[in-house]
Amino acid sequence: MLTQLGLLLFFILSCGDPCHYSTPPCSLTDSSFQLFWQNGPPSVACFARIAEILYNRCSDDNLIESGRCKQVEEPLESGRVRIIAIANQKGGVGKTTTAVNLAGHLAQRGQRVLLVDADPQGNATTSLGFAKRELSATTYDLLMQHPEAKQAIISSGRDHFDLVPADEDLAGAAVELVAAERRERRLQQALASLDTHYDHVLIDCPPSLGLLTLNALCAADSVLIPLQCEYLALEGLAQLKLTIDRVREGLNPRLRILGVLMTMYDGRTNLAQQVVNEVQRHFPRLIFRTLIPRSVRLSEAPSHGKLIAEYDPQSRGAISYAAFAEEVLQREERSS
Numbered sequence: 001m002l003t004q005l006g007l008l009l010f011f012i013l014s015c016g017d018p019c020h021y022s023t024p025p026c027s028l029t030d031s032s033f034q035l036f037w038q039n040g041p042p043s044v045a046c047f048a049r050i051a052e053i054l055y056n057r058c059s060d061d062n063l064i065e066s067g068r069c070k071q072v073e074e075p076l077e078s079g080r081v082r083i084i085a086i087a088n089q090k091g092g093v094g095k096t097t098t099a100v101n102l103a104g105h106l107a108q109r110g111q112r113v114l115l116v117d118a119d120p121q122g123n124a125t126t127s128l129g130f131a132k133r134e135l136s137a138t139t140y141d142l143l144m145q146h147p148e149a150k151q152a153i154i155s156s157g158r159d160h161f162d163l164v165p166a167d168e169d170l171a172g173a174a175v176e177l178v179a180a181e182r183r184e185r186r187l188q189q190a191l192a193s194l195d196t197h198y199d200h201v202l203i204d205c206p207p208s209l210g211l212l213t214l215n216a217l218c219a220a221d222s223v224l225i226p227l228q229c230e231y232l233a234l235e236g237l238a239q240l241k242l243t244i245d246r247v248r249e250g251l252n253p254r255l256r257i258l259g260v261l262m263t264m265y266d267g268r269t270n271l272a273q274q275v276v277n278e279v280q281r282h283f284p285r286l287i288f289r290t291l292i293p294r295s296v297r298l299s300e301a302p303s304h305g306k307l308i309a310e311y312d313p314q315s316r317g318a319i320s321y322a323a324f325a326e327e328v329l330q331r332e333e334r335s336s
């Protein structure tokens with residue numbers, strides 16, 4: 001144990017960046033890492049310490065201003081497709097609600113949008129009014145490179161807004177691709193080979209950091225993190241950032257964090273405000289100004305297969321998602 005701790009400290013101090021050495025990274029073959037690992041896996045306590053150091057080191061300002069992390073602010077080329085993964089391994093935080101409504105608002109502003117449902121639950125698919133049993137091809141076919149993949153893109157029935165739907169078959173992809181070469185790049189390859197051109201591709205991720213989310217992070221330019229205004233919301237954020245860092249290091253150097261969107265905000269509770277304050281303190285540049293309120297109308301809309309702008313355009317939810325879409329466009333504009 002002492003040897004392991006000594007080694008760990010040595011690497012943190014000598015390499016200056018424990019991100020490389022935190023866990024066996026997916027595809028890193030860094031010789032220093034291998035040297036570290038040859039001495040046996042570090043204990044859970046060591047990992048916890050690395051995570052803590054990493055969390056402090058990579059918190060907001062560092063992400064933007066300091067050395068290695070700075071690449072997340074690399075400007076996006078203007079005039080090309082922006083691919084946004086909407087990710088948080090925590091379940092029920094508003095990923096799908098954000099994905100479909102952001103897609104809808106961007107399309108309303110004339111942006112050509114493709115929404116990829118990358119969750120076997122297929123919630124984005126049903127939220128847009130599609131019955132899963134009627135789908136002829138899905139994200140599963142895209143990832144498995146089936147000939148049917150060409151039919152996977154369907155119109156959402158709204159102007160400028162297409163969808164790649166998903167159903168429970170997608171859960172099989174994670175298993176079937178285990179031994180496949182470049183398995184984490186399947187979505188990236190599929191999107192690169194699209195005939196149709198889009199301004200935005202949004203990817204609705206499942207609540208896990210498995211192969212499906214990894215595919216989304218490899219394909220994306222940026223990650224949008226919805227965070228519920230709840231006490232436990234920040235839990236898991238460090239793990240998500242570790243994953244994003246590892247993907248950036250080993251698989252997709254252009255990946256950056258687009259921002260953190262606070263969802264299900266209930267202004268009547270002190271707790272919601274405290275959580276927002278906490279996130280603002282840690283991530284002043286990443287948090288979006290727009291807060292998405294907790295609203296029954298937002299939770300009702302998917303059961304009618306409608307976007308909030310279609311279901312109740314005057315509702316607080318509709319107004320805040322419209323403001324959020326505007327903020328996303330402004331943020332992209334600033335970084336291009």
Ligand SMILES: Nc1ncnc2c1ncn2[C@@H]1O[C@H](COP(=O)(O)OP(=O)(O)OP(=O)(O)O)[C@@H](O)[C@H]1O
Pocket residue numbers: 090091092093094095096097098119121123205206207263264265292293294295296298299300302
């Ligand atoms: N702002 C909101 N106010 C009230 N209810 C909301 C709000 N946002 C989402 N919901 C509801 O909360 C539930 C979870 O939302 P959603 O499906 O968007 O989360 P998710 O992160 O995609 O979940 P999962 O991790 O399971 O994919 C849904 O029933 C949704 O309708």
Ligand SMILES: [Mg+2]
Pocket residue numbers: 095096097119123124204205206
């Ligand atoms: Mg979802």
